[in-house]
Every structure is written in structure tokens, then in C-alpha cells.
Amino acid sequence: MSLGRQLASASRRYSSYPASKTIRQNSLQDLYKLHKNKEPITVITAHDYITGRFAEASPGIDAILVGDSLSMVAKGHPSTLELDFDDFYHSTASVLRAVREKFVIVDMPFGSFEESVEQCTRSAVKLMKLGKVGSVKIEGSYEMTDRIRSLTNAGIPVTGHIGLQPQKFNMLGGFKAQGRNALGALDIYKQALHLQKIGCKMLLFECIPEKVAAFITDRVDVPTIGIGAGNSTSGQVLVMADALGMSDGKKAKFVKSYLDINSLAVDALTRYSADVKSKSFPNSELHTYPMKDEEFDEFERMAKDL
Numbered sequence: 261m262s263l264g265r266q267l268a269s270a271s272r273r274y275s276s277y278p279a280s281k282t283i284r285q286n287s288l289q290d291l292y293k294l295h296k297n298k299e300p301i302t303v304i305t306a307h308d309y310i311t312g313r314f315a316e317a318s319p320g321i322d323a324i325l326v327g328d329s330l331s332m333v334a335k336g337h338p339s340t341l342e343l344d345f346d347d348f349y350h351s352t353a354s355v356l357r358a359v360r361e362k363f364v365i366v367d368m369p370f371g372s373f374e375e376s377v378e379q380c381t382r383s384a385v386k387l388m389k390l391g392k393v394g395s396v397k398i399e400g401s402y403e404m405t406d407r408i409r410s411l412t413n414a415g416i417p418v419t420g421h422i423g424l425q426p427q428k429f430n431m432l433g434g435f436k437a438q439g440r441n442a443l444g445a446l447d448i449y450k451q452a453l454h455l456q457k458i459g460c461k462m463l464l465f466e467c468i469p470e471k472v473a474a475f476i477t478d479r480v481d482v483p484t485i486g487i488g489a490g491n492s493t494s495g496q497v498l499v500m501a502d503a504l505g506m507s508d509g510k511k512a513k514f515v516k517s518y519l520d521i522n523s524l525a526v527d528a529l530t531r532y533s534a535d536v537k538s539k540s541f542p543n544s545e546l547h548t549y550p551m552k553d554e555e556f557d558e559f560e561r562m563a564k565d566l
């Protein structure tokens with residue numbers, strides 16, 4: 261077939277797709293639209309290609325967070341502090357290979373931004389250069405002012421993360437809810453106003469009272485995403501390993517599990533090993549590659565003389 265006819269036939273094939281099938285990645289503006297329409301924004305974390313595909317295949321999910329929680333859930337560290345930037349960078353790249361239409365927020369991992377504005381900008385630029393990343397998330401407020409301004413000036417939308425900041429657990433005495441007294445709540449409100457003033461495009465509240473999260477959400481313009489912050493934020497985020505029951509250890513109070521993959525997986529692997537031990541797997545009909553008898557006979561004849 262001539263090239264022209266090949267192209268014409270290809271174009272006929274593809275033009276039969278409805279326009280709605282065209283894949284377009286959610287932008288920050290798409291999330292703002294949900295916020296404006298008071299439609300909750302759904303965010304889920306992902307830490308590799310598999311979990312990225314799960315998120316991508318779920319229609320109601322608006323955004324994927326590549327969270328540094330992957331240090332704990334995917335790499336088995338006791339906190340997010342041990343996570344190496346390059347390691348996180350490669351995990352982020354794995355998630356992004358699955359991304360088509362979801363907005364992507366990426367955490368700034370511990371050790372990649374504290375030293376200086378320059379270090380912070382370099383790390384964030386490196387993450388943005390992976391492509392498909394819509395925002396980077398930084399734990400902190402006032403102390404991050406120069407860094408957040410630098411990223412914002414570079415055109416990188418920053419999500420500010422306040423309330424429980426897991427990277428500061430050594431200062432906080434553990435993973436504890438924040439803002440539970442009047443002064444603590446006031447401090448978080450001030451931090452939120454400050455983050456909005458210096459240009460954060462979204463705010464994330466972790467483990468703060470529902471009332472405080474609702475109060476602040478009412479008084480800022482940017483969307484607020486909550487985890488353990490109640491039902492009045494503009495959106496919710498959960499760690500996928502928690503939502504699907506694949507994390508270990510004690511579950512935090514804010515977690516709802518929709519599946520128990522841990523049990524399902526162990527049950528399946530137990531059945532697999534039982535099949536191997538009982539020789540019922542592999543099955544000759546189903547799982548093996550056939551060979552014609554005459555070919556095997558010929559093979560045997562030739563092999564005999566070796």
C-alpha cells in the first residue's frame with residue numbers, strides 16, 4: 261500500500277474515536293474548577309508504576325501525590341527522613357510512566373531543599389524536568405518563605421504542607437495531631453495565610469482538628485487538601501498503601517481501608533506454594549509450550565549421539 265493510502269486508512273481508523281477519548285492531563289486550573297464548583301478533589305498517593313496505573317485507571321481520582329511516605333510504605337524505612345533524593349527521583353519517574361490524565365503533585369524529600377534556596381530550586385527543577393509534574397509540595401511555612409518564592413518565581417506551583425509535618429517528627433515527639441489547642445490552631449491559621457500570601461497554589465493540612473481545617477478552608481482562596489483533617493477541606497488525600505490495605509504496622513486514626521491486599525496477597529501466595537508442592541502447578545495443558553512428537557523424537561535421536 262502506498263504511504264498516502266496508509267495514512268488515509270490510519271486517519272479513518274483514528275477519526276472513529278470520539279473526541280472525548282482524547283487524553284488531556286488535568287492542570288492546576290482543572291483542580292481550581294473543582295474547588296470553585298465545591299466538588300471535592302480526590303488525591304491518592306502512588307509510589308511506583310503499578311500503583312500509578314491503579315490511580316490512573318480510577319475515574320474519580322483527580323490527582324496523584326508521589327509522597328515521601330513511600331520511604332515507609334515502599335522502602336520499609338521507619339520514617340521519611342531516610343529517603344534518598346535520587347531513589348525518590350527514580351520512584352517518581354516510575355509513577356510518571358503510568359500517568360496520562362491525573363494531575364501530579366510531588367513531595368520534596370528530606371535533605372533535598374533545607375540547605376539553601378539554590379539547593380531547593382535545583383531539586384524542584386530536577387523533579388519538574390521529569391515532565392507531567394504539576395506541583396511540588398514542601399512541608400513548612402515561614403521558614404520556607406524564600407524557597408517557596410524562588411520556586412514560584414521559576415513557575416513551579418507549590419503546595420504548602422502544614423499541621424503534622426512528618427519530616428519534623430523528631431521536633432514534634434512523633435506523628436501527632438497538631439493545632440488541638442487555641443494557640444496551636446491560631447499558629448496553623450497564620451501559617452496558612454502566610455503560605456497563600458507568598459504564592460502557594462494549594463495547601464495540605466495533615467492531622468489537624470476538623471473544625472480548624474474548616475475554619476481555614478473558609479478563609480483562604482486556594483484549595484485545601486486534607487489528611488486527618490476532616491470533611492470540610494476542598495479535597496482529601498490518602499496513602500494508597502493504607503487505602504488498599506498494603507501497609508504494615510498500626511493504622512493512623514484517619515485511615516479508611518477499602519481493601520485488604522495484605523491478606524489477599526498472602527492467601528494467594530499460600531495457594532501458589534501449595535500448588536507447587538502438590539505438583540498441580542504448572543498444568544501441562546495450560547501453562548506449557550507444546551512440541552510435536554516427531555520433533556521431539558528427532559531431537560532424542562540427535563541427542564543420543566552427543
Ligand SMILES: Nc1nc(=O)c2c([nH]1)NC[C@@H]1CN(c3ccc(C(=O)N[C@@H](CCC(=O)O)C(=O)O)cc3)CN21
Pocket residue numbers: 328329332333340424426435436437438467499501502507510511512513514
Ligand atoms: N502508611 C502511611 N500513611 C500515612 O498517612 C503516612 C505515612 N505512611 N508516612 C508519612 C506520614 C506519617 N503519617 C502519620 C503516621 C502515623 C500517624 C499516627 O499514628 N497517628 C496517631 C496519633 C495521633 C495523635 O494521637 O495525635 C493516630 O492514632 O492517628 C499519623 C500520621 C502520615 N503519613
Ligand SMILES: CC(C)C(=O)C(=O)O
Pocket residue numbers: 305325326327328329330367464466487497499
Ligand atoms: C501523607 C501525605 C500528605 C504525604 O505527604 C505523603 O504521602 O508523603
Ligand SMILES: [Mg+2]
Pocket residue numbers: 327328329367
Ligand atoms: Mg509527604
